[in-house]
Amino acid sequence: MTIADPRPAALHATAAIGPTDIGPSDAGPTDAGPTGAGTRRAQAGAGDPGAGATAHERVYRTLRARLLAGDLAPGVSLTIRGVAAETGVSMTPAREAVRRLAAERALSLTASGRILVPTPDAAALGELFEARALLEPALAARAVAALDRGGRAALGARLRACDDDLGRAVAAGDAPGYVRANTAFHAALYTAAGAPALLALVESVWLQTAPTMRCVYAVIGTRALEDHHAGALRGLAKGDAATVACAIRADVAQGATLVAELAEKSASAPG
Amino acid sequence: MTIADPRPAALHATAAIGPTDIGPSDAGPTDAGPTGAGTRRAQAGAGDPGAGATAHERVYRTLRARLLAGDLAPGVSLTIRGVAAETGVSMTPAREAVRRLAAERALSLTASGRILVPTPDAAALGELFEARALLEPALAARAVAALDRGGRAALGARLRACDDDLGRAVAAGDAPGYVRANTAFHAALYTAAGAPALLALVESVWLQTAPTMRCVYAVIGTRALEDHHAGALRGLAKGDAATVACAIRADVAQGATLVAELAEKSASAPG
DNA sequence: CCGCTGAATTTGTGATCACATAAGCAAGCG
């Protein structure tokens, strides 16, 4: 499978949202009120994580999570009615969620309005990784600077936990798990920076690269990689922002290399 | 007037979209078909710039342009029905446009869903300018690298034209004109880089800083500023990417300084 | 067997409506 040839078959239309259960767990949310318009903020009480928000927010988060997890491969097409049906809402909130993702470039719209997961080419991926290489070290440095000794220790513990998950995922050849753990590591570090505007920028980039990264790790997967996370952890323990920033830069650069490798490979054997 | 005290009075509700005429120029587009639903992609033929798209796209562009021009001050509130009425569309596309801008952090939503132009604090502005300082030099360098001698000359001419507009605006004390010309200068330079993903990131940041910048220039306005644009032009002429990148970095840093100054001032004299 | 033309279906778009909640405001009470 190459980057350009994802198409997980059988779901190119209405792109089954359901593999990993995300809905309100019980059978049909629609049966709560087929025509009873104002079921606003309903069906919240249950254990659904992040279900307390509006319908379009729930749909947005669902789609976003699936995108970040690499659950939706590049090139897959979605339909508004499809996501609406899968998430148990009407077309309006589904459309808003899709458009929002499109605004963040996490989904792309064809000229005729069809929705699909973008397939960034090598140039686009280069831009995206350059953005990551520029922004993420700054965020990492801010995190180190923002924390006192105790905060750094706590963060270090959390980061180590992510890194352990990551190691387990690599050992098990679990590509989605790898992506998830890696994302969690970076997210935890950058969230500690307390810089929401910068974080939003970075997350927007992640959203664009995630589907491709899933393919990358699905191929590279088990290969041993230099562990820049460990370097970042050491720098964090010492409170050395520059070291952490460098490690993160190297980590991003490594990701860029992997992607470039795979892009080259898929270019030589297209389709 | 401080950053925190914009409130252009009389338009805090339904925030009159109309000062600078943006609509379909003739009186009422709604009379084209009050209930005749499918007037899709209608009323395009006229001279309306960028009117060939869908309704929500038109609304989005309108709002975006007004935001970028600093036409909407921080803290101003908008309503979906208001923008719908002003742009002659129904609530649905107006809502989508608003939500899209909110997704880009160009508008913010209160907990209860009310829409307002965000009022970034000093910390947020710091983040935003750091992002600019990191991304824009890279984009500028890419532009220089992407162009051959002829391309650089053509771009230089275009940039000089923007810079002349900018000079005229400063001389006339025309703050909106200044913002517009400055934006045009940077946009022209970065567009030449041929890096749409990076450009989108930067534009997202501009959208967030623009309302504040308008206030900044309204206050600083006529003050003589070091002209980093000239430095960038010289570097461009020589094909020296590093020089251009440095000039842009200095330009952004200058903007950050102005904002910080004003933020400090408004902090000492709040409300 | 392949390419083309027509209809049928799918799909996005936008308008309208009902409803729940939040904001605004007035009158009454302490």
Place this chain on the structure above:
DNA sequence: CGCTTGCTTATGTGATCACAAATTCAGCGG
């Protein structure tokens, strides 16, 4: 006179519907 309480209005949310354009596919001709 200030605060609270109640109602009225404004506003966002989401469902449904009608329509147009694109896609798909079957049938036909070469």
